[in-house]
Amino acid sequence: MKFKKFHILIWLLLAISVANAQKTEVTISFNEHFFDTLLDAVFRHSGPPEFPLARNEINRRDAEIERRVRNSEFGPTHSFTLKTRNTELETQFRRFGGENPICKETIQLLRESNGVRTSVRFRDGKIYAPLAFAGNYNPPFIGCVPFSGIAETNIELEFDLTNQRLIARANVLKVSLTGTGGVGGNVIARLIQSSIDKRINPIEIIRLDKLSFVVPIQNSSNLKMKAVGIRHEITNGVLSVYVAFEFLKA
Structure with a gap:
């Protein structure tokens, strides 16, 4: 009870x-x-x-480098015209600090x-x-x-x-x-x-x-x-x- x-x-x-x-x-x-x-x-x-470095920051950096390469801002030694073949542009782009496949x-x-x-x-x-x-x-x-x-x-x-x-x-x-x-x-x-x-x-x-x-x-x-x-x-x-x-x- x-x-x-x-x-x-x-x-x-x-x-x-x-x-x-x-x-x-x-x-x-x-x-x-x-x-x-x-x-x-x-x-x-x-x-x-x-983890990878922030992709958006790297993309902004790479875009700026590509713009400078295309506009021949690296001087006469590395100058291009916009008619440069894509493979040559890619080589130069990577040479001047773009996204590097061997740099993780x-x-x-x-x-x-x-x-x-x-x-x-x-x-x-x-x-x-x-x-x-x-x-x-x-x-x-x-x-x-x-x-x-x-x-x-x-x-x-x-x-x-x-x-x-x-x-x-x-x-x-x-x-x-x-x-x-x-x-x-x-x-x-x-x-x-x-x-x-x-x-x-x-x-x-x-x-x-x-x-x-x-x-x-x-x-x-x-x-x-x-x-x-x-x-x-x-x-x-x-x-x-x-x-x-x-x-x-x-």
């Missing part, structure tokens, strides 16, 4: 929660060690992530470069992520240039309500390059930001529907949790994400 009364009481409490669309918060905490361990596992088990214009994320490791760090209430990388760039007149360096990024957290996800976006603050001899630093920085936007962002951190659970109630009904918002704070080197849930009738 006591058990039956207790069951009725629980049902009434849940029913009231549904009627008032009661909300609650779930706290998820991450420290820097968690991300270090995660990155170690990623690089150990899947190898360095690699890609960026590869590294675990470490020049003593700096790819990591996630919490500083002054913000999330920073230095990204170590290496790659190849094919600037005009120079040819294939290998480079490496560090991209200093700031991480912004976002709540994707439609897909019930906590996501992050990396914004490049500064790029420090080595190996280019000062060639194309600004262009490479733009290429890296464009490539990160297209190939990395957004970064899915957690699928919040996986945190939900179903509570059985009377009359074959269920209660489910739905994430409706997030907030976060960083204290003492720990990122705490507060996820607001509401209980809904399934």
Whole structure:
């Protein structure tokens, strides 16, 4: 009898929660060690992530080179007329820094470069992520240039309500390059930001529907949790994400 009364009481409490669309918060905490361990596992088990430099930036560069070649802007030694055969134009185009089939214009994320490791760090209430990388760039007149360096990024957290996800976006603050001899630093920085936007962002951190659970109630009904918002704070080197849930009738 006591058990039956207790069951009725629980049902009434849940029913009231549904009627008032009661909300609650779930706290998820991450420290820097968690991300270090995660990155170690990623690089150990899947190898360095690699992706091509942003295609639209390269296309703009190649189009400018082709225009200059066609207009004989490289001087009398390399002058053409528009009647030049396509094969000759292609040879000259590639010679002066157009898309080079033997120069793989890609960026590869590294675990470490020049003593700096790819990591996630919490500083002054913000999330920073230095990204170590290496790659190849094919600037005009120079040819294939290998480079490496560090991209200093700031991480912004976002709540994707439609897909019930906590996501992050990396914004490049500064790029420090080595190996280019000062060639194309600004262009490479733009290429890296464009490539990160297209190939990395957004970064899915957690699928919040996986945190939900179903509570059985009377009359074959269920209660489910739905994430409706997030907030976060960083204290003492720990990122705490507060996820607001509401209980809904399934």
